[in-house]
Amino acid sequence: MALDHLPIDDILPELVRQLSSVGALVLKAEPGAGKTTRVPPALLDAGLAELPGKGDAMRRAGQIVVLQPRRVAARAAAGRMSEERGTALGAEIGYQVRHESRVSKQTRIVVCTEGIFLRRLQEDPLLENTAVVVFDEFHERSLDSDVALALTRLVREQVRPDLRIVVMSATLDAAPISAYLGDCPSIECPGRTFPIELEYLQFPSSLSVDRLAADGIKQMAPSTAGHVLVFLPGIGEIRQTAANIETFADDHELAIVPLYGEMPLDEQQSVLRPSKQRKLILSTNIAETSLTIDGVTAVIDAGLARINRFDPQFGLNRLELSRISKASATQRAGRAGRTAPGKALRLWTEREQLSLAEFELPEVARVDLSECALRIIAWGERDVHAFPWFETPPLTSIEQALALLDRLDAITDCNITQLGRRMSALPLQPRLARLLLEGARLGSPDRAALCAALLSERSPFRRRQSFDDDRQGDAPSDHRRGAATRRPWEQGAAHQSDSDVLDRLSALEAFEDKSAPIAIGGLELLPGAAKFVLRASDQLRRLIDDAGPRSCSGGRKPTNAGGTPVLHGTDEAILRALAIAFPDRICKRRQPRDKRAVMVGGRGVILADDSALWDDTELFVAVESADIGKTDLLVRQASRVERDWLPQSHITSSIDVSFDATRQKVVAMKRTRFCDLIIDETVAAMPVETDPGTVLAEAIAANFDINTLVDEEARNYLARIECLRAALPELQLPDFGDNPWRQLLPVWCFGVSSIAELKSTSLVHAIQSSLTHEQITAVDQEAPERIALPSGRTTKLQYEIGKSPVLAARIQELFGVAETPRIARGRVPVLVHLLAPNYRVQQITPDLASFWKNTYADVKKELKGRYPKHAWPDDPLKVPTERKNRH
Numbered sequence: 001m002a003l004d005h006l007p008i009d010d011i012l013p014e015l016v017r018q019l020s021s022v023g024a025l026v027l028k029a030e031p032g033a034g035k036t037t038r039v040p041p042a043l044l045d046a047g048l049a050e051l052p053g054k055g056d057a058m059r060r061a062g063q064i065v066v067l068q069p070r071r072v073a074a075r076a077a078a079g080r081m082s083e084e085r086g087t088a089l090g091a092e093i094g095y096q097v098r099h100e101s102r103v104s105k106q107t108r109i110v111v112c113t114e115g116i117f118l119r120r121l122q123e124d125p126l127l128e129n130t131a132v133v134v135f136d137e138f139h140e141r142s143l144d145s146d147v148a149l150a151l152t153r154l155v156r157e158q159v160r161p162d163l164r165i166v167v168m169s170a171t172l173d174a175a176p177i178s179a180y181l182g183d184c185p186s187i188e189c190p191g192r193t194f195p196i197e198l199e200y201l202q203f204p205s206s207l208s209v210d211r212l213a214a215d216g217i218k219q220m221a222p223s224t225a226g227h228v229l230v231f232l233p234g235i236g237e238i239r240q241t242a243a244n245i246e247t248f249a250d251d252h253e254l255a256i257v258p259l260y261g262e263m264p265l266d267e268q269q270s271v272l273r274p275s276k277q278r279k280l281i282l283s284t285n286i287a288e289t290s291l292t293i294d295g296v297t298a299v300i301d302a303g304l305a306r307i308n309r310f311d312p313q314f315g316l317n318r319l320e321l322s323r324i325s326k327a328s329a330t331q332r333a334g335r336a337g338r339t340a341p342g343k344a345l346r347l348w349t350e351r352e353q354l355s356l357a358e359f360e361l362p363e364v365a366r367v368d369l370s371e372c373a374l375r376i377i378a379w380g381e382r383d384v385h386a387f388p389w390f391e392t393p394p395l396t397s398i399e400q401a402l403a404l405l406d407r408l409d410a411i412t413d414c415n416i417t418q419l420g421r422r423m424s425a426l427p428l429q430p431r432l433a434r435l436l437l438e439g440a441r442l443g444s445p446d447r448a449a450l451c452a453a454l455l456s457e458r459s460p461f462r463r464r465q466s467f468d469d470d471r472q473g474d475a476p477s478d479h480r481r482g483a484a485t486r487r488p489w490e491q492g493a494a495h496q497s498d499s500d501v502l503d504r505l506s507a508l509e510a511f512e513d514k515s516a517p518i519a520i521g522g523l524e525l526l527p528g529a530a531k532f533v534l535r536a537s538d539q540l541r542r543l544i545d546d547a548g549p550r551s552c553s554g555g556r557k558p559t560n561a562g563g564t565p566v567l568h569g570t571d572e573a574i575l576r577a578l579a580i581a582f583p584d585r586i587c588k589r590r591q592p593r594d595k596r597a598v599m600v601g602g603r604g605v606i607l608a609d610d611s612a613l614w615d616d617t618e619l620f621v622a623v624e625s626a627d628i629g630k631t632d633l634l635v636r637q638a639s640r641v642e643r644d645w646l647p648q649s650h651i652t653s654s655i656d657v658s659f660d661a662t663r664q665k666v667v668a669m670k671r672t673r674f675c676d677l678i679i680d681e682t683v684a685a686m687p688v689e690t691d692p693g694t695v696l697a698e699a700i701a702a703n704f705d706i707n708t709l710v711d712e713e714a715r716n717y718l719a720r721i722e723c724l725r726a727a728l729p730e731l732q733l734p735d736f737g738d739n740p741w742r743q744l745l746p747v748w749c750f751g752v753s754s755i756a757e758l759k760s761t762s763l764v765h766a767i768q769s770s771l772t773h774e775q776i777t778a779v780d781q782e783a784p785e786r787i788a789l790p791s792g793r794t795t796k797l798q799y800e801i802g803k804s805p806v807l808a809a810r811i812q813e814l815f816g817v818a819e820t821p822r823i824a825r826g827r828v829p830v831l832v833h834l835l836a837p838n839y840r841v842q843q844i845t846p847d848l849a850s851f852w853k854n855t856y857a858d859v860k861k862e863l864k865g866r867y868p869k870h871a872w873p874d875d876p877l878k879v880p881t882e883r884k885n886r887h
Contacts, residue, residue, distance in 0.1 A: 003084055006034030011189050015039065016046040019132075019164055023156070024184035026177045027168040030191025031334050032292070035168050036073075036136055037080045040066050040109045041093075043166075049108055049131045052162060062131030065120075066111045067148060069140045071097040072261050072268050072286045077136075078102070078111040079269055098427060099542065114144035115427050121151050122378055122424065132164040137289045138177070139169040141362035142308075143372050146390050151379060153181065154388065170289065171327055180390055194337040199345045200353065209233065209302050210240035216300040216345050217245050217280065221252055224343055226297030227279040228254070229287060231332050233304040233321055235260050236528055238282040249280055259283035262535075285324075288331050292338060299336040299344040301329060307360065310368045313624050313636075314455055315404075315585065316429055317367045325360045326353070364393045369401035370430045374410055378424040382414045407583040407675060408434050409649055426543055432456055435581035436544050443568035445544045446537075448577055451505055453536035455623070460529035461504060464522050495521065497612045499639035501578060501623050502571055508533065522610055578621055579641045583650065585622045586641060588679055592616065596632065600677045604632040613638040619679065646674045657690050659699035665754040666692035666699075686753070693749035696758065700749070706741040709755070714763035719799035720783035721767070727824035731778050734770050744770075782824050789813045797823075797830065804846065808833040811842065811859070815876045820848040834859075837867040852876055 008029055019025045029035040043049065043064055051062035068074040078095035087093060090102035096112040103110055112120075121127065133152050138145055149167070156163040165184075167177050174186035205212055213230055221228050232238050238258045249256050257279050259271050271281060274294055281293060285305045305328070306319035324332075329346065336342025346353065373384045381387055384398055405411045408430055410420030423433040432452045439448020454460075497503050507520045511530050518525040579586065587597040587605055593615045595607040605622055607613060613620055617640045624637035653672045660667045670684040686692060700706060718740060725733040736743055748766035752758045768776055783805075786794040791813040798806040807821060807830040820829045834843040834851065842859060845851045856876060864872040873879035 006038060007032070007190050008034040008038045011187055012038065012042045015187055016042060016048070018185045018187065019043070019048065019166065020046070022184050023161070023163070024165040024181040025167075026172070026174045026181070026184060026186035027166060027189065028172050028174050028186065029168060029170060029189040030193070031170050031289075031331070032191040032193050032338050033170075033189045035189065036066075036077050037084060039166065039168065040064050040111075040134055041081060041085060043132055043134075043164075044108055048164060051129070051131050061108065062129055063107065064109045064132040064134065065117060065130050066109065066134040066136060067114050067117050067145065068111060069114060069137050069142055069145065069289075070261055070286050071100075071113055072259070072263070073137070073289075073291055074111045074113055075100075076268060076272055076291050078109075080272075081109065081111075099539065114142060114148050117148050118144055118151075118375055119425070119427065121148070121155075122375065125155070125379060126159055127152070127155055127163060130163065132166065134166045134168065136168050137170070138167050139172045140289065141360075141364070141391075143363040143367055143369070146362070146364050147372055147375060149180075149390055150388050151376075154381075171331070177390075193334060194339070194341045196333055196337040196341070197343045198333060199343065200350045201346070201348060204349055204352065205347070208240075209237050209304060210244055212347050213237070213241045213282075213300060213302055214244040214248075216347055217241075218248055220298045220300055220343060220345050221248075221254060221278075221280070224298040225278075226340065226342070227275075227281060227293065227295045228298045228300065229281045229283060229293060229296045229335055230300045230302075231285060231287070231305075232282055232302050233306050234284060234319075235262070235532065237302070238284070239528070241282055245280070252278075254278050254280040256280045256282065259287055261286055285328070285332075287335065288328060293335070294339055296335055296338065297340055297342040299333055299342065301332045301344065301346050303329065303346060303348045307366075308363060309366050313626050315368070315582065316431060316456060317371075318456060319458070323356060325357045327359045329353070329356065362391060364389070364391055368404075368429070369393055369397050370404045371428070373398065373401040374405055374416070374420060374424045374430055377405075377411055377414060377416045378421060384414070404584060405430060407650060408581075409647060410434070428452075428540075428543065429456070431581045432540075435577050436540060438577040438580045439573060440544050442573035442576060444570070444573035444577075446541060447505065447509075447569065447574050449540040449544060450508060450534070450537040451501065451574055451577070452540050453533045454501070454504060454508065457533050457536050458529060460508070460526050460533050461520070461523040462526055464519065464524050495612055496614045498571060498614065498617075499575055499578070500611055500613065500637040501639050502574060503612060504637075505574065521612060575640055576645045578623060578639045579645050580647065582621045582623060583647070583675065585625070586646070586674055586677055587620050587622050587635070587638075588677060589618055592618070597635075598677065599633070600675045602676065605635050606632045607638060608634050608636045611635060611638050613640065617641075619643065643679060646679075650675050651679075655684050655687055657686065657692060657695050659695055659703075661699075661703070663754075664756070666695045691750060692753035693751050694746065696752055696754070697745045697749040700755075700758075701742060701745060706745060709759065710741055710763060711759075714767065716785070716799050717764045717767055717779075719801045720779055720785070721771075722801045723799055723805060723828065724779060724783045724824055727827045728778070728782065731775055733775055733779075736767075736770075784823065787821060787823075787830075790816050804828065804831040806831050806833055808835060808841070810835045810837060810839065811863075811876075812837075812871055814848070815871070815873070815879050818849055818852070818877055820846060836863055837870050 015025065015027065027035060027039070049062050049064050050059045053060045066077065068077060074095045074097050078093050079089055082089040082093045085092060090104055091106050093109045094103040094107040096103050096110060096116050098113070098116065135145060135149060152165055156165060165181060178184050178186045209232065213232060217228060217230060230241065232241060238260065242256050242258065246256065255277050257271050259268065259281055260283065272291065272293055287293065303324055304321060305324050307322045308317055309320045311318040311320065333344035336344050376384055376387055384402060402414070405420070409417060410423050410430055411417060416424070422437060423430055426433040426436065428436070435452050436448050439445055439451070503520050507518045507525055508530060511518045511525055512534055584600050587599045589597045597605050599605050599622060605625060619641040620638040621641050622633070622635040623639055625633040625635045628634050651672065651674050653670065655668055656671050657666060657668050668684045668686045669681045671678050672680040718736065721733055724731060725735065744763065744766050747769050748761065748763050749758060752761055784797065786796050787807060788794050789809055793813065795807065795809055798808065805823060805828070811834050814834070820832060822829050829846055832845050832848055833841050834845065836842040843851060843855060860872045871879065
């Protein structure tokens with residue numbers, strides 16, 4: 001068949017020449033250029049799919065693998081190329097997506113999704129039969145595309161220099177990719193577009209998406225002659241919009257055709273084929289890039305998409321309803337100008353347009369990396385940190401991913417386990433893969449698949465407005481532990497159970513059986529969303545069948561005497577599987593029946609009032625939790641856990657020595673932990689190799705004002721040392737620094753286990769442990785604690801760091817002392833505090849001789865009248881000293 005000329009045709013010869021010469025190339029081709037369908041066949045016709053031969057063969061036929069971000073794009077691209085080549089789909093050109101493959105031994109061009117290509121890399125790390133890898137629409141920057149590019153580059157650099165790489169996009173900045181691929185050449189190609197008239201809403205609207213879209217269709221459809229393409233966020237909105245617009249479409253002879261990823265291939269292709277009847281195409285964002293729908297002259301954009309993001313409430317990557325970026329809005333509007341001038345109506349205001357992000361963040365910066373890390377390790381790269389990322393993710397994201405994989409028993413010391421290899425073979429997030437495999441091992445594959453679908457898809461439950469959760473009227477005890485026939489929706493709003501997740505699971509099962517509305521507690525089940533979850537469950541169930549019957553490791557395998565699992569179809573199988581799949585969310589109540597608990601990792605949690613979990617459940621898994629701006633996480637869905645369900649590989653026991661703040665004492669406890677969560681503890685004897693004083697010192701340093709624990713004797717002794725250190729440097733006394741008590745604390749606490757015992761232990765001994773015997777003797781002699789007076793009494797010298805030592809005595813006790821007493825080998829005079837008979841300071845002097853000569857007479861005159869019974873001689877140096885003692 002004769003092909004229409006497309007802009008890409010003009011640069012194909014140069015593209016082939018450059019790729020043949022260099023082996024890697026970046027192609028930036030604007031929308032409508034034809035890159036997706038024309039480049040791969042051109043490479044095939046140029047002989048670039050030929051590989052070096054094996055044995056005596058000179059050359060052998062290889063494949064060109066074209067990566068697409070979506071299944072519908074992969075199938076459509078393969079179909080369009082086959083149609084243009086006049087070949088049957090699955091012959092020369094085929095496709096491969098999840099659950100569907102049209103590939104034969106004769107296929108030379110294989111169009112597949114990035115996830116399928118990563119599985120191909122895992123099975124064939126050298127890509128032995130692949131000659132060229134083409135990355136289409138790389139600007140979407142899915143995590144799979146980033147990893148696929150990095151692994152392909154590694155293969156090319158390390159073992160396959162003949163492997164060729166082409167990276168294509170409409171909006172890609174070519175320079176970073178070119179540099180990443182060894183400064184390879186880049187080529188630009190213009191597109192084929194027509195002018196587009198943009199329209200916005202005049203005012204923000206509070207209407208639902210489907211009603212707003214219906215109004216937009218009624219406005220735009222009569223103003224254009226071509227097909228109308230409406231961008232909606234999901235299948236639910238597509239169906240509701242179709243129902244809203246059905247009468248209008250009939251009146252205007254518009255064929256309503258949905259377009260989304262789960263559609264059968266023939267239905268998708270019918271949307272893409274030319275049609276004489278005008279189409280009203282209700283599409284998700286799969287029509288944003290890759291797919292070309294001829295004849296579209298009007299685009300209506302709801303401005304929303306379900307974007308893959310990490311959902312911290314479940315610890316999973318989930319599709320989240322989000323505003324699109326400006327770049328996406330431009331791509332969508334451009335679909336109206338492929339074949340003729342067109343119009344685009346944006347269902348938001350121009351003011352709202354200004355607030356949109358320029359580009360969507362690449363997935364590597366917004367999703368959990370555990371699935372990606374597992375694939376990298378499964379491929380053979382042990383050091384995920386050193387992996388040659390195109391854009392390196394945050395270090396914390398890598399660390400969290402590796403920690404989760406370790407707790408799931410998928411890796412050990414960054415080596416993949418046998419279980420991890422089985423998990424990596426499933427196109428699922430590791431939590432869900434672990435849940436499916438464990439549920440299958442325990443004999444409940446169907447319920448495990450439904451549980452995984454319930455957790456990974458949008459919740460099919462909506463809160464009922466009239467619900468009043470008074471938590472009264474508990475269920476009978478025979479319903480409580482693991483009954484497979486639980487019917488919480490039949491018990492009214494107030495009930496308690498083993499698991500909020502199981503309650504929802506059972507409600508879904510009842511809906512599937514009865515196809516009737518179901519309510520549980522304060523929630524009602526939405527039929528449309530429930531059907532979607534059930535369909536997702538069917539897909540997951542097929543994955544379990546593909547994975548085979550081999551058993552999982554981790555946890556304790558429940559068996560009967562013959563070694564056969566005994567939990568077929570029971571609630572306990574799902575409870576166990578949930579505990580295994582969410583090991584980082586295991587919680588233990590702080591106190592019996594307390595809503596507060598501690599989670600692995602140390603974060604506090606509190607059970608929501610509408611959680612139905614039994615009050616006396618000691619351990620539970622926080623399946624859904626939310627950060628509500630407080631210290632503790634709020635747990636909305638919890639599930640019971642028994643200790644013997646926890647995998648032994650992450651249970652450890654130890655004797656921990658710590659400071660008990662309540663008892664102000666160091667205690668030894670035998671603690672059993674799951675990961676870092678204490679699940680049991682008992683008092684133990686202090687290990688002989690452990691000095692409790694070390695723990696006590698650390699606790700005091702961190703939580704006490706050490707100064708409040710230091711007695712006056714120690715302060716005085718340290719001051720005596722400081723006095724001598726300045727006066728007698730030859731003694732080489734140590735410098736205890738600005739914070740001497742903290743420095744001395746470990747020695748003071750040695751062998752001591754409590755604050756009370758510490759207070760009875762002399763700190764002076766700790767200070768003396770830093771001195772030699774000669775230094776201790778010198779302190780006693782040259783900085784004495786007490787000094788003798790002529791009266792026969794000894795009095796304590798008062799030492800204070802940085803000041804002269806103080807001698808305080810009554811004037812009468814110093815009669816006959818002509819000169820100021822000195823210490824430190826006579827180098828330091830004391831400061832004399834002369835006391836009146838009432839022991840109050842009357843005079844302070846550093847020069848006692850000067851006092852007797854110049855001041856005594858005045859003091860005598862002042863005090864003699866008040867204290868006539870005391871001696872007041874005219875010459876105090878010749879009169880015997882008063883010997884009245886008073887300490």
